[in-house]
Amino acid sequence: MIEQIAFGLVAAVLIYSALRVVSDGNLVHTVLWLGVLLATTAAAYVLLGAPFLATIQLILYTGGALTLMLFGVMLTGRHAGVTVPNDSRPGGGALILAAGMFGVLAAAIMGTKGLPASPYVPVSTRALGASFLTEHLLAFEVLSILLLVAMVGAIVIARKSDPAPAAEDAPAANAGPVHAVAPPAPAPTHASNEVAS
Amino acid sequence: MNPWLHASLYAVVVVTVLMTCTAWATWIERKFAGRVQSRLGPTRVGFVGLLQPIADALKLLQKEDIVPAAADRILFNLAPPLTVALALATAAVIPFSPGLLASDLDVGVLYVLAVSGLMVFPVWIGAWASNNKYALLGAMRAVAQAISYEVPLLLATTIPILLADTMSVSGIVEYQRDHGWFIGRPFGIGLAAFAIFFVASMAENNRIPFDTPEAESELVSGPTTEYTGMKFGLFYMAEYVHSIVVAALGAALFFGGWDGPGAPGLHWMVLKTVVLWTITLGLRWTLLRFRTDQMMNLCWRFLVPASLVVLMAAALWVHLVEGA
CATH class of the missing domain: 1.10.287 (Helix Hairpins)
Structure with missing residues (x-):
């Protein structure tokens, strides 16, 4: 009984957060809803008797992939403002496609013979x-x-x-005068170094 | 007893105990810092300042609760309780004495690391929602630091798992009771693994010398810049809870947890946790802050290769010595 209630809750959160991922207009909110989605997927794994997969899901997807997405959002937006537009309208075609996909998957699952009666196979x-x-x-x-x-x-x-040799250590060595325009290395400035420096 | 009921009751107890410990951990830390800096620390409130944590809590509760006008209100308010919840959730699988834990998960060690790895999100969420550049810069550093040090931390905790042949924290403690603590056995490997674990966990917890996200001399107060009153207090509390839980995890993984002669297991576990935690205090108040690039170098150029080498050594030891 508790398991059914728990599964219902997990499924509801999963569906709601998935809907928010595709419908939210703010890119950062979208990524955070994706985080909810991925963490709830881990909860679903626990209910299916796969705790190892659940923790790996948390470490790799929620902890790892999502962090990278946040970095992506932060580094691509010129201004780290509150709203980053993420308009996914018109959604009519996507809706039809998603419904079709659901139909195909549901038909495949229903048509498969010999599925285990209980999903709990530890x-x-x-x-x-x-x-x-x-x-x-x-x-x-x-x-x-x-x-x-x-x-x-x-x-x-x-x-x-x-990069020029030792370009990496150059900014630290030239701590005295501030090089606002010309970095010591001839190579173009690397976007990836902006965070570190 | 019904496992759900047991876990719920235990959660109430452990949350209460941890929160109380956290309050007086701040007292210990302030006294310690005071002595390091030739001061007395808190002395006014109660005997040797023992009531200071209560006074602090009352003070924080009275402070005006400010939400910046340009903040994302919901996320701004969500972040502090979320970070405390995650910090407390990690305590569920730490065995404080035989059977004294919420749930003996098969994947206990990984669970602690997974949940504490998520602790960086509330920090980032709070900082982003504050809409403050210092907060955001601090949060970016926190995320970069957490995601980097997660790698050596995971690799170092793999070593006790490998040696004890189980991922349950209780299982690892029981193995150490029967075969000797991992800090000294196998010789050198356990000690190296513990050193990596200890440094990486301090870095993950943003403790000095790894507190570049907070860096008050450059970033005001890092991710918590815009937070006031008890909301700021919650971030602080989460950091303390996490540091205590990490010390307890270190005690369980490398120092035999509740194993010890004479006294009951709980005493040993608490003693080991307090000793480990106090060592982090000593480091915190005597070392200087690393620069961000030095910190990244330490992680990727030293800790990660070192942890891979130690992991290989542990695997060889298990295969050649124990397997033979």
Whole structure:
């Protein structure tokens, strides 16, 4: 009984926050609603008997991905003002598409035979870890390489050009006179250094 | 007892105890800071200033509650209670003596790290909602710091998990009771892991020398610049609760938690927590603040590689020595 009430609550929060993510006009609010959505997804995992997945969801998505999004919002907006417009109207086409997607997924789930009667199939973290390193080793390694490639790619895009040697330490060394216009390195100023300096 | 009922009752007890401890932790800290700086600290209110926390709380409650005109009201008011709630939620899985915890989660250690990792959001939300550039700059530093130090913190806590072969905090403590505390066994590995854990957790908690987000000499008061009265007090309280919980987690993961001869487990756990917490105080009041770039260098160029090396060493130890 408690589990059904809890699931109802979690589902309600999930749907409401998902709606706010796509309908809120303020970009920062959108990101924060996404945070609610991701944290509630973790709660849903707990109810489904997957506490390990829930904590990983909190660490990686809510703690990690969302932080990066906040950085994105902060660094792209020239003025860190209160409202960053995020207009997602007209939404008619999106509504039809979403309804169609729901129909396809619902049909697929309803049409699948042999689903377990109860969603509660506890899998120990040990078994999960073992299956990553045996049964699903290839997928696991391919994913790791994919992430590595994405990371290297992001760094290459962010750098724009090769920095001059020791450019990184230069601002600290020149602490005396203020270089308002001309940085010591000939390379163009890096957008990514703005936060650090 | 019904687990829901047990968890609820325990939550009431632990929240009350932690909040009380937090109040007098501020007294200890002020006395300590006073002595470090050749002062006496609070002396006026009550015997040796022992009633000072109550006077402080009354003072904070009386202060005018100001919400900046350009602030995002809802988020501005939401941030302080949220940060306290998250700080208190981490205490649920810390075993203060055998069986004395809200819920013995299988993934206890990860749970603490996940929830305390979220603590940076209320700070950011509050700062952004204040619509103040100092607050926002401080919050950006806090986020950058938290997300960076999360990596060595997670890697360092993986080591007790690996050695004890369980992710439950109680399980790790029980393993240490039977096999020796991780601070000394395996020799060197446990100590290195604890050192990384300790530094990273201080940084995550924004304690001096890692308090660049607050940096009162450059950023007024960082994320809490626009907060007044008890709302400011709540941020402060959350920081204290978090520092106590982190000290308790360190005691449980590396110093055998409630394990100890003679006295009941609770005494040992409290003693270890207080000692660890006091060490952070000592560091806090004797060290200078790092620059932001120095702090990032310490994390990415030293702590992360070091924690990877220690993790590999621990894995080899488990495989070659214990597995053989």
